[in-house]
Amino acid sequence: MTNIPVNAVDVSNLTVKFGDFIAVKNISFSVEKGEIFGFLGANGAGKTTTIRVLCGLLLPTSGKVKVSDVTYDQGIEAIKAKVGYMSQKFTLYNDLSIQENFAFTASLRKIPSDTLKRRTKELLDFIGFSKPMNTLVRDLPGGIKQQVSLAASILHDPEIIFLDEPTAGVTPVARARFWALIKQLAKDGKTIFVTTHYMDEAEQCGRIALMRTGEIIALDGPENLKKTTFPDPIIELNPKGTIPSELIEQLRNNKAVDSIDSYGMKYHLIMKDSQEWNRLSIEIAPFFVIRQIPPSLEDVFIRLVEGVTR
Ligand SMILES: Nc1ncnc2c1ncn2[C@@H]1O[C@H](COP(=O)(O)OP(=O)(O)OP(=O)(O)O)[C@@H](O)[C@H]1O
Numbered sequence: 001m002t003n004i005p006v007n008a009v010d011v012s013n014l015t016v017k018f019g020d021f022i023a024v025k026n027i028s029f030s031v032e033k034g035e036i037f038g039f040l041g042a043n044g045a046g047k048t049t050t051i052r053v054l055c056g057l058l059l060p061t062s063g064k065v066k067v068s069d070v071t072y073d074q075g076i077e078a079i080k081a082k083v084g085y086m087s088q089k090f091t092l093y094n095d096l097s098i099q100e101n102f103a104f105t106a107s108l109r110k111i112p113s114d115t116l117k118r119r120t121k122e123l124l125d126f127i128g129f130s131k132p133m134n135t136l137v138r139d140l141p142g143g144i145k146q147q148v149s150l151a152a153s154i155l156h157d158p159e160i161i162f163l164d165e166p167t168a169g170v171t172p173v174a175r176a177r178f179w180a181l182i183k184q185l186a187k188d189g190k191t192i193f194v195t196t197h198y199m200d201e202a203e204q205c206g207r208i209a210l211m212r213t214g215e216i217i218a219l220d221g222p223e224n225l226k227k228t229t230f231p232d233p234i235i236e237l238n239p240k241g242t243i244p245s246e247l248i249e250q251l252r253n254n255k256a257v258d259s260i261d262s263y264g265m266k267y268h269l270i271m272k273d274s275q276e277w278n279r280l281s282i283e284i285a286p287f288f289v290i291r292q293i294p295p296s297l298e299d300v301f302i303r304l305v306e307g308v309t310r
């Protein structure tokens with residue numbers, strides 16, 4: 001008999017309400033085993049709420065959730081055993097040492113002491129931690145804290161690892177290091193479900209779900225998302241100096257222009273009518289250095305998630 005591959009996560013028609021407020025609206029998606037799945041969306045989009053449901057911490061209002069073939073009908077503990085969760089709020093106790101934090105997590109997870117000992121060594125080797133185990137968490141630099149927190153969340157060797165903004169507020173070097181660990185875990189067969197507001201991190205995901213006000217509005221690989229959101233090229237306008245104050249507004253109101261958004265000191269322009277570009281480009285050439293650029297995920301994010309459509 002051939003084994004039918006089981007998804008790491010299956011969500012169908014999931015809705016979560018808090019009183020009358022609908023935080024998650026009828027979403028459906030699947031995550032494959034071994035995938036690095038990015039969950040993106042503006043603040044309050046419903047990412048953490050969805051993750052809490054998938055970790056067995058919050059009962060869905062309606063809909064079905066399957067985590068590594070376990071459903072809510074089989075009990076919350078069965079779901080919890082499959083998942084590791086590094087929550088958005090810091091998960092370690094600052095006033096406890098690393099050893100005490102691990103022991104506390106192990107007691108919650110009912111991990112036997114010999115397993116705890118073995119896993120602690122494995123995981124500290126994995127993150128390359130070399131300080132004494134009795135170091136207080138509050139004495140660790142931010143980036144190291146995040147790595148120790150990751151280690152604590154996977155002490156019980158779960159199949160699926162939920163990371164809710166794991167790199168918020170740490171340095172670029174520490175973020176890169178954290179992502180090297182994420183990639184290694186995925187290589188070892190773990191499924192990673194990660195939220196982030198950093199676009200360079202989103203680029204590293206196999207697929208990305210974009211959430212807006214409780215709904216999934218796009219789901220695809222980074223390159224496909226760019227292609228489908230921007231079938232036409234993006235034109236970058238780099239001001240040569242001070243530009244007339246009304247110029248951007250005039251461009252925005254031009255019927256041939258689809259959108260113009262500011263990116264730092266520059267602007268990204270998308271034409272609705274590309275025929276018109278020949279004329280317009282000559283008209284604005286005195287004010288800008290003009291070039292065509294490939295769309296970035298940030299462009300996709302701004303257009304879809306923040307609902308910039310004109
Ligand atoms: N326990 C709760 N009771 C009432 N409302 C809640 C509760 N938890 C979350 N919400 C609301 O549900 C919405 C979605 O919140 P959620 O934390 O899932 O968003 P998020 O996408 O994780 O945002 P962020 O990027 O800021 O972390 C928000 O409007 C939030 O205020």
Ligand SMILES: [Mg+2]
Pocket residue numbers: 047048049088164
């Ligand atoms: Mg959140």
